[in-house]
Structure formats: structure tokens, C-alpha cells
Amino acid sequence: MELNEQGCEIILPGITEISLIVEQLWKRGIPIVDVNQIYADYALVNENANPHKAFKLGILGGVGPSATVDFMSKIIQNTPAKKDQEHIKMVVEQNPQIPDRTANLVYHETDPTIAMFSTCKRLEAEGADAIAIPCNTAHAFVNSIQEHLNIPIINMLTTTAEHIREHFGLQIKVGLLATSGTIQSKVYYDVLKEFGFDVIVPDVQHQGYVMESIYGNDGVKAGYTDGNCRDNIVKAADFLIDKGAEVIILGCTELPLIFPNESDIIKDCGKIPLIDPTLVLAKKIVSMAI
Template sequence: MNKRTLGIIGGLGALAGADLFGKLLKAHTAGHAETELHFLLEQHPFRGAGTSLEQDSNVIARKLYVFETGRTLIQRGVDTILLPCFASHVFRDEIQTELEAPVLDMMDALSQYVAARIAPGSRLGVLTSDYVRHAGLFERYFGEHYQLIYPSSLEQEGLMEAVYGTRGLQVGGADKAVIELVSRACHQLQEQQADLLLPGFTELAMVAAEMQRFGIALADINEIYAEYALLHQREVTSAPFKLGIVGGVGPAATVDFMNKVIHNTPATRDQDHIKMVVEQNPQIPDRTANLLRGETDPTVAMLSTCKRLEADGAHAIAIPCNTAHAFVPSIQPYLSVPVVHMLEETIGYIRKHYGTARPVGLLATSGTVQSRVYHTIADAAGLTLLIPDPTHQNLVMEAIYGEQGVKAGYTTGRCKEELLAAAAHLADSGAQVLVLGCTELPLILPQCERFKLGDSTVALIDPTEILARRCVELAYAH
């Protein structure tokens, strides 16, 4: 048996939300028992509930309430959301963009109802709030194929009173005076030759049956929406790609990596860029210290950081730290999203662009060198990997960790001289391609296809640049 969990965002019109809940249960029992359905009504106090929605009403609080309640429903396992509020459907698209579950379109339900009953070109009488009318919600759905008519100013004032007044429908009032105000607005639309009357308040569903007894064919939007929801095929929405970044390893390299993602994104406006969520956690224990001296293991801290990124909706995780990749094989099995492996991407890039005949030199922390994580990948790709001798490896470490090293905020002077000396040593040893295998090193020497080192010319490869490009590719393939 199929299983679905439908959630209703209540509280915007509390009684109307409860009415929809009841009609969902009734419709399910009557004709959809072959599907196992669970219904949740999430309703909290909303200060704007009951406030008359005038033309110039500020709906920011309403938007935030809808979004937060939608998030709560999704956390409770809901796979489909119902939003019984016409005013909120003015901004439904904004909400849908930020929620993983589909928010069913009540106006689409109403459109299907209309299309099944009257031909294009017919006149539709609309009973809605000043806010919804001014926002053009009904024009958006019906304006191209139907003529829309609204009550006169006097009858509209009465309709607003019938819904929002002290004895109005929102507070459970349905006495003779309220019914009379709704009837007058309906009759006026009928006098203007409206072929069908459409509700623009979900509260009107609570008096639709009574209107029909008076000969007024006013659609029951909650019945329509309930049936639409039950017939609607469960769909999986695809949220925009979000890149999770394990930051703080090191801090400056994180910012540099994010800049590279931005620069590699073919964007012409802010909205074209990739969503990124960063867990800037400099307290992750030093990876090199663990690999060289057995100091605090960073594995748990790394997994914990990745788990938080995963929980925040990341589709892939980037770790702009070469040494940290020695721990990736341990944590990847515990994650449901992939860590984009910077070292594998870098070696793959070198093989593709420079072939396997050119020796590759590695400028990296001693931890990365000792872990042989680059060596393993290079060997599998058929590349020859060269590393500095102990003296020049010490220069690389000084360029990174020294008092005037890049981790201390320096990018010129002594650290650059030390790095250039180590690079020249590798070039003299035969390396034609140099990997800047610590993510801070490209802050000293950027990627370059032809870099002069004395009498030699080498290619400088920046793994964070390669990682950024790959992450952009993944985002556009999503």
C-alpha cells in the first residue's frame, strides 16, 4: 500500500485550516482508502491572523510564519504540504524555493475546477481580499482565458467585514448578518453575468453549502483543495545545489576556495551563483601534527563537521585542505553525500592536461607527504611523483608554519623565498609540474601554466582551483 504524509499549515485562518483537515479526512475515507495517508495539522499562534488583509498590508510576518511552519512539518516527516490561505499563495513560489517538500498550489486546484465547468472567455466572479486582488493572484491564473469581475467598493467593504469583522467568519461567526453580507456580494457578481463564483477566502468554504442552498453557486475551495491533494501524485522536489565546505583548515584557504568557486561560476547576477554553507571550524585538530607526531586525531571532528553540513542540506562537501584528505576514506562511509576528493581531482587534471610522461613535484606539508595519499593516487594514475629532500621539505614547512609563514598571514618575503627554493629544487630534480599541495600555498604562488624557475619552466597546479571548478560542474549538473 502506498504511504503519504500530508501536512497542513494552519493558523493563518485557524477555522479554515481545521475545515480543510476535516474535508481531507472525509474525502480520503470516501474514495482513497487504497493509499495509507497520514495527516498533520501544524498550527501555532500567529499575531497577524484575523487582521484584515487590505491592499497595502505588510505580509512579511505571514511569509516567515509559513516558512517556519513548513520547515517544522518537513522535520516531522511530511512529504506534501497544503497551504489553505489565498494571501499566502501570492508568495507561494518564494516559500517553495526554500522548502524540500512540494507546497501544493491551491490556485492550480481551483484552475482545474474552473476548466472542467466553463469554457474560456467566460466571466468569473471573484470574492477575495483587497490584498489578494491588488496582488493580481487571480489574474495570474485566470486573466489570460477568462474575464474577471469583482464586487463594487460597497459590497467589497461588506465582504471584508463578513470575513474579518468582530463577528466574522474568521472567529466562527456565521449569523444572519454575515451570511447576508456574503450573499449581497455574490448576487452583485451574478447580476454582472458572472458564470461562476470563485472564493478568494478559505473561510468561505465554511458557508459554501449554505450559499448553495440559496441558489448561489459558490465553490467550496477546501473540498476542491482536499480532492486535489489526494489525487496529486507524490513528487520529489529538487532543491538547488548546495555546496558544504569544511572551513577553518585553514581559515584563509577557506576564503580563497570560496572566491575560486565564485570566479569559476558563469554568473551574470547574484542569483546565478551556487549556494554554499560553511562550517568554519578552526578547532579541528591539526592534521599534520596527528600524522607526524600522533597528536589529537581530527577524524571525529571532521566527521562531526561534515554531518552538520549534511544536515544543512549540502549535496556535496568540499574540504579545502590537502592533508585532511588522508582522513577522508575513514569518514566517507558515514556520510550520505560525497566528499569531492580534491587530490583525486588534481591528479586527474594533471593526467588529462599534461599526460603521464612528465614527473610531478609535490609541495605539501610533511603530514601529507608522510601519509602518501598523493602518492597512492598518482601511482594509480601512472604518474611519477617527486618530493623534496629533507632540507627543502623543512623549507616548505617553514613557508607554511613558520613565524613568517602563510598560516601566520604572510604571503611575501621569507615564506615566498623558502617556497621558491623548494620549488626550484624539485624542478632541478626533473619535475615539470608542481602541485601546490597545501591549500595556503596558492596564496603565495598562484596557479600558472608556465612559471619560470631559473633555467626551468614548470606548471604550477593549485588543487583548490581544480576543486572549485569541479564543484561548479557538479552544481550545474544537479
């Protein structure tokens, strides 16, 4: 009333709760604005003017833990950001308790599908626009999970095949180093064959070297990236090269950890390109986000 008596023509309240009694004030002749109603009307008029939503990546992590960190690092390194705010939003479910994928595919041990699916649903609930799984073997279970999700899982195997086709053509012979689960499920083999590639995999002896390099006491999952770990995977790579491989896929996300600064393997004075699916997937995600 004091403002009214001073000749105030309209009152703009700075407390939103006043809107609860604005009708009573109007009845008393007080020229006060209902700020809540104005705000609501504005929101309704502009309901189709959606603000820009930054891309958010969901990562099913922990399969394995070091590979997840490596994948995130590669996303950061390949994002053309000049400040923090230009980097990609990521939400990570680091779940090392997901049952081993190779153990299921080879020895019929615990099925990881339900654990992977529940992790993906949590990422979806967190507002992720897409999901990445930095584990090659886990992609044997992706098709059965994808149909129950509302957001896409970006397939690392398909993305890798596309990368090889783009950079090396379809006539190149592709060597595959991967877990026995990936090899026996043919999940990678089938994708590569669908693209039209000739695929070379290790024989039983050299596949044993691959598994020892990954799962052995001195393997990469135990934290080693040199010594016996490296020697074993180089033996397997040499076998593939001798069989005619012209590029080699490091088809287990732990294997790039053994070659952190190398994009080729040298044999008989020649260089055979090493394809890092983790890096390929990271670059694919960056291209989607920017």
C-alpha cells in the same frame, strides 16, 4: 447570503480559513468553493512533477580560513554567471577549531575526524548536494567519514590527479609540495601512484622549508605570502625540479596564496607548471553545478 441573493452562481473565498466551515455553508445552500481541497488535490496529482532544485555546495571550511575564502572566490570567478541568481548556492561551516590535521598525522595529537564528521553532517542537514573540503591534508580522513554520509565529498586529490592526466599525460614526473602530514600519510602519494605517476617529494631538509613556509612565524598560516614564506617554498620547489619534477602540485591549500597570479615557476630559463588543487576543485564543482 447577500452574494447568493444577488444571483452569484459560485463563491470563491480569498481567505483559506473559510474552508474550515465550508461544509456548514454547503448545507445552507451556499455555492462556495473549498479552495484548500482543490489545492490539496492538485498537489497530489502533480506530486511527481518535481521542480528544479538548484545545486547547493557544502564547504567544510576553516582548514584553513584563508584557503576557504580563496576556494569560494575561485568558484565565483569560474562560474559563467551573468547575474547574481546564476551563481552557485553555497553553505559554509567555517570551523577553524577543527584540530590540526598534520599535528595528528605526525605527532598523534587530537584526532580531527569527529569534528570533521559533525561539520559534514551539518552541511548535509543544510541541504547540500555535495561537500568540498579545501584542505589537502584533511583528505587523509575522508574515507572514514564518507561511508557515514548520504552525499559525496568531492575528493580534491583525485580531481587533481585527473587534471594532470588530462592536461599532461601519465608519463610526466610530478613534484609534490605539501604538509608533513600529507607526505607521511601518503594520502596524495598513493592517489598519484594509483594513476601511474612518478612522484617526487622533498628530502628532510627541504620538507622543513615547506613546513616553515606554511607554519612558521612568517608563514602563510600567519598571514604572510612573501619574504621568507615565499623564499622557503621556492627552495623546496627548486629541489623538486632538480630531481626531475616536470609539474609541481601546490598540495597545501595555503600554498596557492603565495602564487596568486602565477601558473608556472621559472628555473634555468624553463617554466615548470604549478598545479593549484584549489582551482582544480573549484572548476570541478562549477562543472557539476551548471
